[in-house]
Amino acid sequence: MRFQTFHHNGRQACxxxxxxxxxxxxxxxxxxxxxxxxxxxxxxxxxxxxxxxxGERMDFVASVVSGIATLTQTLEDGRRQMVGLLxxxxxxxxxxxxxxxxxxxxxxxxxxxxxRKARFETIMQDTPRIGQRLLxxxxxxxxxxxxxxxxxxxxxxREKIASLLVILARRDAALxxxxxxxxxxFDLPLTREAMADYLGLTLETVSRQISALKRDGVIGLVGTxxxxxxxxxxxxxxxxxxxxxxxxx
Amino acid sequence: MRFQTFHHNGRQACxxxxxxxxxxxxxxxxxxxxxxxxxxxxxxxxxxxxxxxxGERMDFVASVVSGIATLTQTLEDGRRQMVGLLxxxxxxxxxxxxxxxxxxxxxxxxxxxxxRKARFETIMQDTPRIGQRLLxxxxxxxxxxxxxxxxxxxxxxREKIASLLVILARRDAALxxxxxxxxxxFDLPLTREAMADYLGLTLETVSRQISALKRDGVIGLVGTxxxxxxxxxxxxxxxxxxxxxxxxx
DNA sequence: CGGCCTTTTTGATCCACGTCAATGCTGACA
DNA sequence: TGTCAGCATTGACGTGGATCAAAAAGGCCG
Numbered sequence: 248m249r250f251q252t253f254h255h256n257g258r259q260a261c262x263x264x265x266x267x268x269x270x271x272x273x274x275x276x277x278x279x280x281x282x283x284x285x286x287x288x289x290x291x292x293x294x295x296x297x298x299x300x301x302g303e304r305m306d307f308v309a310s311v312v313s314g315i316a317t318l319t320q321t322l323e324d325g326r327r328q329m330v331g332l333l334x335x336x337x338x339x340x341x342x343x344x345x346x347x348x349x350x351x352x353x354x355x356x357x358x359x360x361x362x363r364k365a366r367f368e369t370i371m372q373d374t375p376r377i378g379q380r381l382l383x384x385x386x387x388x389x390x391x392x393x394x395x396x397x398x399x400x401x402x403x404x405r406e407k408i409a410s411l412l413v414i415l416a417r418r419d420a421a422l423x424x425x426x427x428x429x430x431x432x433f434d435l436p437l438t439r440e441a442m443a444d445y446l447g448l449t450l451e452t453v454s455r456q457i458s459a460l461k462r463d464g465v466i467g468l469v470g471t472x473x474x475x476x477x478x479x480x481x482x483x484x485x486x487x488x489x490x491x492x493x494x495x496x
Numbered sequence: 497m498r499f500q501t502f503h504h505n506g507r508q509a510c511x512x513x514x515x516x517x518x519x520x521x522x523x524x525x526x527x528x529x530x531x532x533x534x535x536x537x538x539x540x541x542x543x544x545x546x547x548x549x550x551g552e553r554m555d556f557v558a559s560v561v562s563g564i565a566t567l568t569q570t571l572e573d574g575r576r577q578m579v580g581l582l583x584x585x586x587x588x589x590x591x592x593x594x595x596x597x598x599x600x601x602x603x604x605x606x607x608x609x610x611x612r613k614a615r616f617e618t619i620m621q622d623t624p625r626i627g628q629r630l631l632x633x634x635x636x637x638x639x640x641x642x643x644x645x646x647x648x649x650x651x652x653x654r655e656k657i658a659s660l661l662v663i664l665a666r667r668d669a670a671l672x673x674x675x676x677x678x679x680x681x682f683d684l685p686l687t688r689e690a691m692a693d694y695l696g697l698t699l700e701t702v703s704r705q706i707s708a709l710k711r712d713g714v715i716g717l718v719g720t721x722x723x724x725x726x727x728x729x730x731x732x733x734x735x736x737x738x739x740x741x742x743x744x745x
Numbered sequence: 746c747g748g749c750c751t752t753t754t755t756g757a758t759c760c761a762c763g764t765c766a767a768t769g770c771t772g773a774c775a
Numbered sequence: 776t777g778t779c780a781g782c783a784t785t786g787a788c789g790t791g792g793a794t795c796a797a798a799a800a801g802g803c804c805g
Contacts, residue, residue, distance in 0.1 A: 320646045400695075446649075455755080
């Protein structure tokens, strides 16, 4: 097995390659993928910037190389719900279609690996392997979305916060190629408001629940953005999940 | 265009075929799919029955031929969240993997078209076209899931109910191959409890909001399970969506 | 260091929805 | 016809989280 899971939703990435691009990095697999290598180009975005995937003469399929971006949906009156976190190796932009009613925004500085949509489609035609990989990734994404639906529909504010922290802790551990430790410490890559948009809460509630978890000794805070988890087990319990970690970390 | 959209989440089905199985029906496409035809077999389930996709010597990938089934996730303490509605043409059971932490339950009597998982995988290998179709369907499903996340995270109870009714109305219209009408009338295929599980509400709230919509003249009820929508436009407004119908009905 | 801006925390209050409990409705069956 | 079992509705009440408002804590830059 040369692929390792490193993503909060179980998506697989190439473990050998610093880019960690399962479906894109040509170093990680057979010659078929060399095609992709020739077609790709890079773009970078600053934190806070909106990432436009379609414009005049520009329709992309892209995948994140580094940094974090978010996918957000908005109601007319301004209510916002984040529906996806784009982490390195994630794809965005639908190969076959024009759609995309999502805002894509860079949370940190982001580098994306882009393909012109039309070009990408022909490559997919010629290289079934790529389609298979995309299918795998999309199924993972779907599983993650469904887990998130459970969170949004049925969890309490406290459980929501705990769940998010667990996910971030796991992702952090995975990025640094560490196994499951009972103690963990990591930076929050999101503002309270972004967390709220993700969890279907208000930023005040997010802040209050984080304070509560701190007061109860479940987490410690260093400044406002760094979290220390003395006992991972305890945090996971707070998340209310049956999964003691479906993810193999 | 021989495929028509008929599903609430925009999934495409073969319009020429009564089975409406885009990815399964061999009549609807090139010879490649004949392979699938040989490998498939059918099973049927009664309303209320749990659909087991894996057991001793039985690992399926299956797709719904007729009837409605639901995908549900459960928390230890019994809180339930429905995460998917399986309608004719929908697939369930992950081709490549063993997972599936979902309850699959028949809502009405259901007929499913099944493939042994291993067999299905080899067919996919040999027939890239099938993989491409599954990718399309999965992407549609993902879009639907994301829309649902917006609903779960940010909509009020009344908006949730209205959204669900709009979806059911559209699906009904599509199944009967009718276009968008301003007046509509259809049966609810779900109990109040199932609606609650789907919307992240309690059954009491569902009942109350339906009563409220009726009181306000947005809908009419015939008995308890049949809904009459005098003005579709109005119901859609109640749903709070920006989309005046992203679906082309 | 001091001013300015953004993010975060905290408090007071409100209300949408959950909870608990009673009642009604419908259909199956003897 | 009565009884029973499942939905469904309705009411009374409590509460988790939203809302509104203000203070505190960081950056950032002169």
